[in-house]
Each structure stands twice: as structure tokens, then as C-alpha cells.
Amino acid sequence: MRKIIIGISLLVIAVVVGACGSNGGDSEGDARFPIEITSERVESGAAIYAVNCASCHGPVNGPPAIGIAPVHGSAGHTWHHPDRLLFDWTLDRPPLATFMPAFRGQLTEEEVLDVLAYIKSNWDSDKQQQQREGSVQYEAQIIEFGTE
Ligand code: HEC
Numbered sequence: 001m002r003k004i005i006i007g008i009s010l011l012v013i014a015v016v017v018g019a020c021g022s023n024g025g026d027s028e029g030d031a032r033f034p035i036e037i038t039s040e041r042v043e044s045g046a047a048i049y050a051v052n053c054a055s056c057h058g059p060v061n062g063p064p065a066i067g068i069a070p071v072h073g074s075a076g077h078t079w080h081h082p083d084r085l086l087f088d089w090t091l092d093r094p095p096l097a098t099f100m101p102a103f104r105g106q107l108t109e110e111e112v113l114d115v116l117a118y119i120k121s122n123w124d125s126d127k128q129q130q131q132r133e134g135s136v137q138y139e140a141q142i143i144e145f146g147t148e
Contacts, residue, residue, distance in 0.1 A: 029143055034135035035083045037117045037128075045118025048111050056099065060122040068099060074124045079131040082138035086116050 035041075049060070053072075058065040061073035072078045078086065089097075090112045091104040103112060120128060 029139060030084070032113060033083045033087070033139050034132050035087075035113055035117050035120065037121050041114045041117035042121045044111070045114035045116070045121075048107065048115040049118050052103065052107065053115065060119055066099070072119045073122050074127050078119065079123050079127045080134075082131070082135040083116065083120075084135065084138055084142070086119075087112055090116065 054065065056064065056066050056069040057072055058069070060071075062071035062075060064071050070076050070078065081089075087109075089095075089100075090107075091102065091109070093100050093102045107115070120131070123131065
């Protein structure tokens with residue numbers, strides 16, 4: 001009897017897990033995105049940026065310290081991308097990157113969230129708003145279609 005109950009329980013778990021995974025998406029969503037700009041994050045991120053990013057990117061609002069590094073401020077392109085991509089690119093390099101290093105192993109994921117919150121806090125409020133909406137839409141697509 002006990003074995004049958006265990007067997008049925010496992011079957012129920014398998015069916016439930018299978019149903020959740022059927023759209024390949026993350027039905028829960030990821031609470032880290034969009035990244036909230038809090039004063040704690042901005043303060044911590046400013047220090048992380050100064051040590052790890054400014055040597056190439058210069059101050060967030062420019063000019064870059066080395067010619068090929070893009071400026072992260074409102075005048076640049078960074079705000080055109082959703083938070084999750086900025087997060088992934090900082091950890092594992094942007095696609096086709098030449099000089100941009102991977103920070104996985106150098107910075108924790110929390111530190112990457114902090115440094116991005118700091119960068120975002122420097123954008124004009126209309127760009128901040130637009131980029132936030134883009135990040136929300138991007139997360140909705142991931143819930144629907146998954147990350148692959
Ligand atoms: C050694 C120089 C260097 C350092 C240090 C560096 N970057 Fe970059 N970064 C680059 C370059 C150059 C590019 C353009 C892509 C390429 O050719 O590598 C880039 C591109 C990027 C991009 C994608 C373009 C964009 O703006 O959307 C992001 C995001 C980024 N860097 C974030 C950071 C953050 C955050 C840090 C610090 C934690 C950092 N980078 C540190 C050189 C650097």
C-alpha cells in the first residue's frame with residue numbers, strides 16, 4: 001500500500017513539473033528584474049563602478065577612458081537594452097565583445113545588480129522610464145517563451 005502511495009505521489013509530482021515546464025518559460029518570473037534603483041544599491045554600485053568599470057568606460061556620463069568603450073549615460077546606447085541583458089553581458093561579456101571583460105567570478109550577482117542600478121540612476125528620467133518599460137516587456141516575454 002505504502003509503495004503505491006509513493007508511486008502515485010511521484011507520478012503527480014512528475015505531471016505537475018511537466019505541466020509547469022511545458023512552455024519552457026519561468027512562470028514565476030525573476031524578482032531581480034527590472035532592477036530597482038534604491039539608494040543602498042546606488043551607493044554600493046558607485047563604489048563598484050569606480051573600481052571596476054571607470055578605467056575603460058570613464059564616468060557614466062562620459063567621456064570614456066578608452067576610445068572603444070561605450071559611454072553608459074543618457075547619451076549612450078546602454079539604456080536601449082533591458083536589465084536582464086545588461087546583467088548577463090556584465091557577467092559573461094556582450095556578444096562579439098573585444099575588450100569588455102567578463103565579471104563572473106570577479107563580482108557577485110548582487111554587486112552586478114548594484115553597479116547597474118548606479119548606471120541606471122544616472123539616466124534622464126524619461127530614458128529611465130522607457131528602459132524600465134522595455135525591461136518589464138522583456139521579462140514578460142521570458143515568462144511566455146523561456147530564455148532559449
Ligand atoms: C577593459 C575595459 C573595460 C572594463 C574594465 C569594463 N568594460 Fe564594459 N565594455 C568595454 C568595451 C570595449 C565594450 C564594447 C564591447 C567590446 O568591444 O568589448 C564594453 C561594453 C559594455 C556593455 C555593453 C554595451 C552597453 O553599454 O550596453 C556593458 C553593459 C558594459 N560594458 C558594462 C560594464 C560594466 C558594468 C563594467 C564594470 C563592472 C565594465 N563594463 C567594465 C570595456 C570595458
